[in-house]
Amino acid sequence: xxxxxxxxxxxxxxxxxxxxxxxxxxxxxxxxxxxxxxxxxxxxxxxxxxxxxxxxxxxxxxxxxxxxxxxxxxxxxxxxxxxxxxxxxxxxxxxxxxxxxxxxxxxxxxxxxxxxxxxxxxxxxxxxxxxxxxxxxxxxxxxxxxxxxxxxxxxxxxxxxxxxxxxxxxxxxxxxxxxxxxxxxxxxxxxxxxxxxxxxxxxxxxxxxxxxxxxxxxxxxxxxxxxxxxxxxxxxxxxxxxxxxxxxxxxxxxxxxxxxxxxxxxxxxxxxxxxxxxxxxxxxxxxxxxxxxxxxxxxxxxxxxxxxxxxxxxxxxxxxxxxxxxxxxxxxxxxxxxxxxxxxxxxxxxxxxxxxxxxxxxxxxxxxxxxxxxxxxxxxxxxxxxxxxxxxxxxxxxxxxxxxxxxxxxxxxxxxxxxxxxxxxxxxxxxxxxxxxxxxxxxxxxxxxxxxxxxxxxxxxxxxxxxxxxxxxxxxxxxxxxxxxxxxxxx
Ligand SMILES: [Zn+2]
Numbered sequence: 001x002x003x004x005x006x007x008x009x010x011x012x013x014x015x016x017x018x019x020x021x022x023x024x025x026x027x028x029x030x031x032x033x034x035x036x037x038x039x040x041x042x043x044x045x046x047x048x049x050x051x052x053x054x055x056x057x058x059x060x061x062x063x064x065x066x067x068x069x070x071x072x073x074x075x076x077x078x079x080x081x082x083x084x085x086x087x088x089x090x091x092x093x094x095x096x097x098x099x100x101x102x103x104x105x106x107x108x109x110x111x112x113x114x115x116x117x118x119x120x121x122x123x124x125x126x127x128x129x130x131x132x133x134x135x136x137x138x139x140x141x142x143x144x145x146x147x148x149x150x151x152x153x154x155x156x157x158x159x160x161x162x163x164x165x166x167x168x169x170x171x172x173x174x175x176x177x178x179x180x181x182x183x184x185x186x187x188x189x190x191x192x193x194x195x196x197x198x199x200x201x202x203x204x205x206x207x208x209x210x211x212x213x214x215x216x217x218x219x220x221x222x223x224x225x226x227x228x229x230x231x232x233x234x235x236x237x238x239x240x241x242x243x244x245x246x247x248x249x250x251x252x253x254x255x256x257x258x259x260x261x262x263x264x265x266x267x268x269x270x271x272x273x274x275x276x277x278x279x280x281x282x283x284x285x286x287x288x289x290x291x292x293x294x295x296x297x298x299x300x301x302x303x304x305x306x307x308x309x310x311x312x313x314x315x316x317x318x319x320x321x322x323x324x325x326x327x328x329x330x331x332x333x334x335x336x337x338x339x340x341x342x343x344x345x346x347x348x349x350x351x352x353x354x355x356x357x358x359x360x361x362x363x364x365x366x367x368x369x370x371x372x373x374x375x376x377x378x379x380x381x382x383x384x385x386x387x388x389x390x391x392x393x394x395x396x397x398x399x400x401x402x403x404x405x406x407x408x409x410x411x412x413x414x415x416x417x418x419x420x421x422x423x424x425x426x427x428x429x430x431x432x433x434x435x436x437x438x439x440x441x442x443x444x445x446x447x448x449x450x451x452x453x454x455x456x457x458x459x460x461x462x463x464x465x466x467x468x469x470x471x472x473x474x475x476x477x478x479x480x481x482x483x484x485x486x487x488x489x490x491x
Pocket of ligand 1: 442443444445448474475476477478479
């Protein structure tokens with residue numbers, strides 16, 4: 001429990017983020033550098049993300065499975081560009097035993113326990129899964145194969161920040177195998193749209209999505225598509241990707257199938273995922289200087305009822321409050337009664353505000369006499385007095401309004417922070433100023449992309465549908481460009 005204040009965004013955006021993590025009790029750094037502890041309240045949000053997204057994944061005909069945390073090192077040399085992409089951030093298991101050291105005051109690695117083949121702690125699971133898929137797939141009857149796993153992942157990051165970039169993180173990774181490229185490309189786009197829809201319906205976040213550039217695509221993929229969100233500080237955050245893997249991995253791992261025409265063919269594959277990075281995006285999209293703000297559809301507690309009592313009227317107030325909670329639960333899930341008598345109502349208001357609970361209901365003796373309760377919205381701070389008989393249905397309406405309001409604010413933020421620029425000078429000045437997304441022509445050359453990054457720190461985010469085929473001039477070299485790309489400085 002903490003009642004300390006939160007650093008305002010204007011003063012120090014990064015500290016504001018850390019303050020929210022701490023004061024809303026979402027996560028904290030652990031004794032292992034770069035690895036976070038996700039605290040119960042933060043984990044409850046992740047569980048809600050998991051539960052709702054898992055349903056969408058299963059509705060798409062995908063089944064959950066689980067694969068090993070360890071991958072034989074040799075698997076990584078099978079797909080050349082894949083290993084190149086992950087080589088610099090792999091954790092490797094070389095031994096499996098400790099022994100007492102000679103001084104007898106500690107332990108050391110037992111050199112006699114050296115592994116014959118070293119194991120890589122999964123930075124992603126394509127290799128271990130596709131080795132397995134090569135035994136699961138032999139005929140057109142086995143396709144499409146659609147598998148998802150919820151797992152932890154390790155990428156040895158140097159600069160970390162809870163949820164946004166951590167050495168170990170949680171995610172889901174979907175992997176599918178198809179008999180035609182047309183079908184696998186459809187899967188890539190469907191899963192991308194699924195993430196966009198999930199962000200909208202549950203996280204109240206409006207995003208851009210589209211194809212990533214060659215240099216930004218997944219190691220080993222033919223094409224990568226990303227979902228990009230805009231944070232309040234003008235920096236973008238990619239929180240989901242969907243990859244068209246072509247036949248690259250099928251070739252490398254010997255996945256083959258006999259088609260209906262009797263011929264042996266290579267299948268087409270996809271992979272797609274979102275991680276606990278989504279939590280970072282969620283926190284930074286809606287929260288304000290008073291703390292976390294959560295969309296009702298993902299909040300672990302949607303409504304908190306705070307009874308205001310003293311020693312004399314405690315029993316009476318609590319019994320009315322319990323009745324109200326009971327009636328609320330008929331229309332709204334995730335309602336909590338804060339019965340604690342060792343902290344003041346003011347302390348409670350403050351604490352629930354920091355935790356971003358969408359609706360707070362206050363009930364005191366005077367309210368009881370008039371059959372009223374005070375209902376406070378977290379998103380706008382609006383207070384309203386509402387009678388008991390209509391309270392449940394009113395609160396249910398207010399929750400929907402909050403969800404809508406947060407989505408519309410996110411949409412406004414996305415639109416107002418998207419700038420179409422005419423030349424490089426304008427691009428530099430936008431990115432040096434308030435930041436945001438920059439829409440502009442780019443010739444597609446990696447040299448121009450690198451120069452833009454060097455001078456502005458902005459990278460290509462993706463090619464959105466509206467930008468496809470929009471002819472113009474490359475913002476950097478001035479040559480003709482076929483498409484208009486989305487650039488931004490990103491997390
Ligand atoms: Zn150019």
